[in-house]
Amino acid sequence: MSPEVSTAEPVTSADATTLRRSLKRFDITAMAIAAVISFDTVGQIATGGGEAATWTAAIAVFFLIPYALLFAETGAAFPQEGGPYVWVKLAFGRPAAALTTLFYWVTNPIWLGGSLVFLAAETWDGFVFPLGSGTFADYTFKLLFVWLAILTAVVSLRRGKWITTAGAAVKLLALALFTLTALLYGAEHGFQGLTDTRFTPTTGGFLALVPILLFAYVGFEAPNAAGEEMHDPQRDVPAALGRSAVVAACCYLLPVLALLAVVPAGKVTGIGGFMEGARLVFGVYGGAAGPLLTLTAVMFVLALLTQGSAWMIASDRMQAMAAADGGFFTRRLGAFHPRLATPVRTNLLSGLVATVFMLVAMRLAEGDAAAVFTVVLTVAVTTLLLSYLVVIPALVVLRLCRPEVPRPYRVPFGDRGFVVCAALVYGWILIGSWAALFPGVLESLFGIGYDFHDVWGVSRASFEAFTLGTVAVLLVIGALGVLTARRTASPRTGSGTSHPKGTVHDG
Template identity: 50%
Template sequence: MSSINTRYMDEQQGKLHRTLGRLDIVLLTIAAVISIEILGQISSYGGETFTWLVVLTVTFLLPYALLFAETGSTFTEEGGCYNWVKRAFGRGVASVATVFYWVTTPVWIGGSMALLAGETFNHYLLPLDTHGISGYLFHLAFIWTTVLTAIASLRWAKWLPNSGAFSKVGLLVLFVATTLIYGLQHGFSGMAGSDLAPTLTGLFGVAPLLLFGFLGFEAANGAAGEMKNPQKDVPRGLARSAVVAAACYLLPILAILLVIPKEKITGVSGLMEAVGEVFVVYGPAAPVMTTIAAALFVHVLVTQGAAWMIVSDRVQGIAAADGAFFGGFFGKFHRQLGTPIRINLLSGILASIFLVASLTLIEGSSAAIFGVVLTISISTYLISYLAIIPAAVKLRLSDAASHRPFRVPGGNRVFAALGLVCTLWVALGSWVAVFPGTLESLVGLEYPFIEIWGVDQQVYTAFTLGTLGVLAALGIAGYLAGRRLRDAAAVPDGGAPERQPVHD
């Protein structure tokens, strides 16, 4: 197993510009990690949501942030988690894990985020014909704004996700403060103390959502080659991001639960529903304040999508340049912009396809099946961490030569234990997302499968395994097609790495 970079990868990294400082890392991480669009869906499980949120903050979020504060400050090549998995387990595993990590972003933006932004814009700002010209123009503009941000030079593009981080924190602070005022005036009636009692049903339901929201602290390392001082800035940046992220989940979710009874939380629009409920404290100014909140919400969604498009495309671009995704074609970085334009465009096309499918398949069995495929495609994000987190642990144990400017206290055993706990949480979340209802059946809990998913369990499982199989095959095919680049980095017996010129 060789972890030598291809010459082509080294050439592409030579086109990068170091423009990310410590504050940029903090803001990019906040923009990517804090998923305010799932706050309502998480809160729909009632008071026990807050209990499980506290549990996962302590047993997953903090250990996970520590793991990648050390790993991200030690291995600082562009491409982040691709290089870590490659170093630990080889290019073959890294190629599949990276496809799973990358594909989530365009599917999520086109099949979910653009639609949520359109729904919010239509309801609170200006009317849209969701399935007409105005709807398509809005949704496509949403998608291609994220793509163009990823194409632009990071020197300028970073300001969009940076502004989104400020908008996100500002919106949540405004909401929490307004909720406190509302509670003092009208009382808090949404949650009783008994609602905090945790259940297995709540755990199986909320774990994948919370994990999806917490994961991403290593995201900025996708652009590690563009950081000014990653060895110092990554640990400090992640420490600050972790504190902000914990507060931005704990306080708003608690506010939603205190204001809106469980049975009235619809999930998708839970945050904006809560905003509408508490903003009555502003009297005649309430409609204006709600409009401002909705505009901030839409801005946050597009900047969050842009942040993920920036980092995940760079990870996949580096994988391609290293001979792990179709021979390097998608690994070409633009010399002036320093961005992988071809993979950016591929992401935009994929997101647009899922958007059209989402707007076309709106009812019947086709809609239910598409919902299954969409859910599984997004769940691939969780699955990719079944390689990424163990890779961090293996590198700690096997790579003693690398300088580690930040080390998790307690030695290798503590580091391995933290990695094991995080991996077990991700394994639970992945299993529940991919095979829903199976753990409930195992412990004797009722799970109305057809009512929830619109298809029976056999159909769901078939499409689940089919979707995962297609993506795994894509990763394997990409790896096989990159042999020419890998051969150029082969190590002859008893010699130094032999690299043949690979033309751009």
């Protein structure tokens, strides 16, 4: 028996007439690149050594490709504003969609304020201009970083898209410059980093790398959050996702290989690994090395900024559509500004959440409190992976139960091919989510040594209390949001449509 699917119509914000079609194929590709290529994770991936390159390639083939195929078909078939929120609502109803969207959305302001801003400040302090830890300059830089990212999401998409496009270009340029320079350095001094590097994959390496690799590769559905702001989503989404998937795979694999080639084994350390690798290889430019290194650091920071803003543009629209549909506290959060055509109230809420996490992290910079914050931040970021545990089944339900919906692009081999791709993606997400929420468990099953306190700085019991507690708090907030929205709901006029009347066309 086929699973039942909700008969609810796609939701469109009460302010949908303000939406403007401003995203073309190039813009969608650039937004996907800006969101998906996590510049900050290149160094983290490389800490896995030679097998990091092996697993990066393997996951690109067995996760990234089927993942991109799934969202290329669904994004073209269901191009409504809100993207994944609408898909889950059509498959499982509003409550499930509201909770899933909350998990998807909350990741991004927490990630912006609890991670990206600190990486940006560390880079700026070490390679551009000294800030000092905890100084007025440090606070000012971090606040400006957070709110510039939010401002990019607030401005109209026809202008904001050029900021994310510039960020995507800067990101590709910086990665290409580093990779090319590493090759020049290796040709002159030898590829010493490869001497002791082993590319043979191991179970331990897999379990350590899979959460971060999955987090790095997800996000191709992000542009669909602005589905009704695309000129021709049925044709442009599949093509744009295909191009951005290829670019993403290359932009992870090639720099990781270059970093491993020039930096001695065991000395690659997260963000320091990438920038210190750049410091090393830029020596081939002689006197120009200093200015080039500073320029690369500036590009790194700009890439982090636009990466955060690209996710804000997408996830804030999803959360706004959930609110507009009566799925999160008040419909006012779903209002789109009549002139900017952006969900300004949700944007500001994201900015407040990011600022709070940034300030808390600044106060809890050392000792046991810092370890606790790291745990909470880790699980908060993991919520993005958890949201896909609902989104992926929703795609399958829509494929099997809505065969009448036109699908300009189809995954090869029909329903069977779609289900196989979904099973592969779901399996990866399940493993990644489990490894992030319950680290060390799978390692124990495979007889791999894992000193929990050395890795996390807290006991396993404390870790699980904070991780599961964070998830429980989000579930409670989501449930309260749905219940409150139902009690305060006012009668709505009209019904949502795939492409509302009055949509304004730009250009």
